Amino acid sequence: FLQRPPMVTSSKLIEKIMKNNETRRLKSYMEAGCINIHDAAESTRASKSLIMELERLTDEAALAIETATKFSVQLDKDSSDELQQENETVHFSQEPEVTEYATLIAVVHSMMKQNYVMQEKIVRSLSLKSSSGELETYSLMWSLRPFVEDEIVNRAWKWIY
Structure with missing residues (x-):
């Protein structure tokens, strides 16, 4: 950025x-x-809007999990009522998948939000009086993205595509 x-x-x-x-x-x-500090501030504002969008998607995922769980419980109940007559059981594998997706979305949201907060603090503290050591540290922190786990982000990308 x-x-x-x-x-x-x-x-x-x-x-x-x-x-x-x-x-x-x-x-x-x-x-x-x-x-240019202005460009960095603009990038930070863009990051904030992306974080807000991700937060909205996280809320939608939570709602989807709740709906899927209720639906799955109802299916289990209906199926068990029918199967009790035949003494059989059925397992639904859909629920963990939906839960995994939602958990991954929540984790990615949390990582991106922490990264955004760090970047916002860096941009706010930049000034002409910043020492070169301080600037090097900021640059290193910005590029390392300590709050973002690449493995988790890669897993999310695999699930999307």
Whole structure:
């Protein structure tokens, strides 16, 4: 989210501006790929809207589980009433599948929300007074995504496709 392509320095004007105003901070900014706090804030807002959408989907999944569970219980009850006469039992394998989907959605939602909160805190704390060590730490945390388990996300993608 934070990086963009390096600034084109082939222009004579840009080259002169950079030479006349070259500071350690400007040099670091150029080497970092010209990170713009406004772009980072915009990405964070977009992330927030995605988190809200994921939260809505999680609520829908919970409702679907509740409906499926009620339906499954009713089917079990109806089937057991019929089968008691024949002394047989039946197991429905649909319920765990629905529960697994919903659990996965809830876990992905939680991970993405934690990641969003971390990114929001990073963006809010960025300033011109931030030390290079602090910026390196923020960059590392942003790219590592410590709250996102790739294995779980990959499993979710497999279930979708």
